[in-house]
Amino acid sequence: xxxxxxxxxxxxxxxxxxxxxxxxxxxxxxxxxxxxxxxxxxxxxxxxxxxxxxxxxxxxxxxxxxxxxxxxxxxxxxxxxxxxxxxxxxxxxxxxxxxxxxxxxxxxxxxxxxxxxxxxxxxxxxxxxxxxxxxxxxxxxxxxxxxxxxxxxxxxxxxxxxxxxxxxxxxxxxxxxxxxxxxxxxxxxxxxxxxxxxxxxxxxxxxxxxxxxxxxxxxxxxxxxxxxxxxxxxxxxxxxxxxxxxxxxxxxxxxxxxxxxxxxxxxxxxxxxxxxxxxxxxxxxxxxxxxxxxxxxxxxxxxxxxx
Numbered sequence: 001x002x003x004x005x006x007x008x009x010x011x012x013x014x015x016x017x018x019x020x021x022x023x024x025x026x027x028x029x030x031x032x033x034x035x036x037x038x039x040x041x042x043x044x045x046x047x048x049x050x051x052x053x054x055x056x057x058x059x060x061x062x063x064x065x066x067x068x069x070x071x072x073x074x075x076x077x078x079x080x081x082x083x084x085x086x087x088x089x090x091x092x093x094x095x096x097x098x099x100x101x102x103x104x105x106x107x108x109x110x111x112x113x114x115x116x117x118x119x120x121x122x123x124x125x126x127x128x129x130x131x132x133x134x135x136x137x138x139x140x141x142x143x144x145x146x147x148x149x150x151x152x153x154x155x156x157x158x159x160x161x162x163x164x165x166x167x168x169x170x171x172x173x174x175x176x177x178x179x180x181x182x183x184x185x186x187x188x189x190x191x192x193x194x195x196x197x198x199x200x201x202x203x204x205x206x207x208x209x210x211x212x213x214x215x216x217x218x219x220x221x222x223x224x225x226x227x228x229x230x231x232x233x234x235x236x237x238x239x240x241x242x243x244x245x246x247x248x249x250x251x252x253x254x255x256x257x258x259x260x261x262x263x264x265x266x267x268x269x270x271x272x273x274x275x276x277x278x279x280x281x282x283x284x285x286x287x288x289x290x291x292x293x294x295x296x297x298x299x300x301x302x303x304x305x306x307x
Contacts, residue, residue: 004052005100005101005102010034013126014030014034015030018128019128020128020152020159020278021063034049035049036049052067052068053067054067062152064113064150065150066147069147073143073144074141074142074144076140094134098133101122103125103126103131105123106131107155110130110154110155111130112132114134115242117134117138128152128154128155128156130150131149133147134146153271156278159282160278163281173191175187178208180210181253183253184250185273186204198277201229201277201281204226205225211224216238221239223261224239233260234260235258237259239256254272257271257272258271
């Protein structure tokens with residue numbers, strides 16, 4: 001009998017062959033080829049394999065696939081001891097599945113497919129796809145579930161260097177002289193390509209030439225411009241961490257997202273600089289705007305009860 005981890009590993013390996021953000025049809029075709037079929041109890045957009053459900057989410061700057069593995073029901077229906085036991089069972093199942101996945105661990109610049117849903121999921125990568133497994137309860141009145149999430153946005157260093165070979169000797173930067181914390185992907189881009197034109201889509205500003213932060217439309221959070229887009233628009237970091245619980249300032253800046261501004265117009269992008277550049281180069285257009293918001297998963301319907 002094929003285990004849950006075997007099926008997830010197989011799906012991850014199939015997704016790894018997709019280098020860039022696919023259409024929903026391409027993703028649907030991958031699932032069907034892996035044996036998933038339309039669910040008889042849900043809309044046509046939901047596929048099923050055994051007791052697992054699969055559906056996609058509208059995800060700015062990426063594509064997001066959710067695999068519902070098990071529905072544990074509503075812990076609020078139980079007394080305190082039974083509820084604690086249910087949470088423990090869900091955590092144990094997620095950890096057990098993660099331990100059996102035959103996938104590489106997530107890299108430092110990979111997106112977290114559970115961002116905003118779980119603080120510390122079990123994270124992996126397959127090609128340019130980020131993967132994760134975790135127990136999820138998005139609100140107190142929603143069921144406790146175990147899910148696997150897949151999202152495009154892993155190992156983008158290799159994708160970018162394949163698309164745009166870096167110079168043999170980029171200008172060296174003495175980072176010891178740069179006192180302000182800056183996102184790690186920006187540092188990698190500067191070390192790998194140097195400041196200036198990159199991929200025909202933007203010009204990166206050197207770290208010692210970054211301007212002072214500027215007030216946003218509501219004063220806070222501030223914006224820090226770091227690049228000029230092809231048509232003269234300004235690309236800036238929104239200096240507001242999505243991980244305020246991190247005590248390390250370097251970790252907080254790594255979660256800064258982006259804003260592209262033109263006279264009278266601002267658009268937010270829920271992704272990092274490296275992610276944005278790869279999307280812009282491969283898509284031949286700007287990534288979809290997010291206004292700083294991320295859509296999170298909602299469990300559609302119970303499939304199986306663990307009680």
